[in-house]
Amino acid sequence: MRRALVIALIALAAVAATVIPTYAYLNSFRGYAQAQSGYQIKTPGEIMFKCRPRGYPPRLEVSEDFKQRVLGIAESDGDVKNLLSEGYNITAIRPIVKAFVQGDGTVTVKATRAVLLLSKDKTGWANVEVDVEAGKVIKIIIHSRTVIQKGS
Numbered sequence: 001m002r003r004a005l006v007i008a009l010i011a012l013a014a015v016a017a018t019v020i021p022t023y024a025y026l027n028s029f030r031g032y033a034q035a036q037s038g039y040q041i042k043t044p045g046e047i048m049f050k051c052r053p054r055g056y057p058p059r060l061e062v063s064e065d066f067k068q069r070v071l072g073i074a075e076s077d078g079d080v081k082n083l084l085s086e087g088y089n090i091t092a093i094r095p096i097v098k099a100f101v102q103g104d105g106t107v108t109v110k111a112t113r114a115v116l117l118l119s120k121d122k123t124g125w126a127n128v129e130v131d132v133e134a135g136k137v138i139k140i141i142i143h144s145r146t147v148i149q150k151g152s
Helices: 002-037 044-049 064-075 078-085
Strands: 089-101 107-120 124-131 136-144
Touching (some): 064 078, 064 136, 078 136
Antiparallel strands (some): 089 107, 107 124
16 A cells, blocks of 8 residues: 555656646746737736736837838838828737757747737727748738727
8 A cells, every 4th residue: 555655646646746737837938929919819817907927028128220121121021012002000920939949959039929909099000920031921910990989
């Protein structure tokens, strides 16, 4: 009986030693990936208490060269030109950073894409995803808000 209990405790300790660090790593990576992609997945705690997710990274500083490169690619796209002519303004450029691990273990961090945030007064906004390496706009997501105020 005692031997079975010792084996069970060792097995439980081994599982806990694997599961807890894995859960912590995946939770911190989830917040990092959300921050870089611009898409927010809310947990029940974030919805109820409006708190930031754990592991949320600080904002990245973007150089003027990178900004100009992203703006040049975006402004050469016809759909983005139409949005800018309709009254959308460029409000932010957020790089999407990827880390590459080489065969020798060297880690290279590179901004391969960027999300350009456009806003139009208080009625709409758009996310423009730009592939910096290929030099083209990948996708445009347009969000609009219509408020109908009814008299009381």
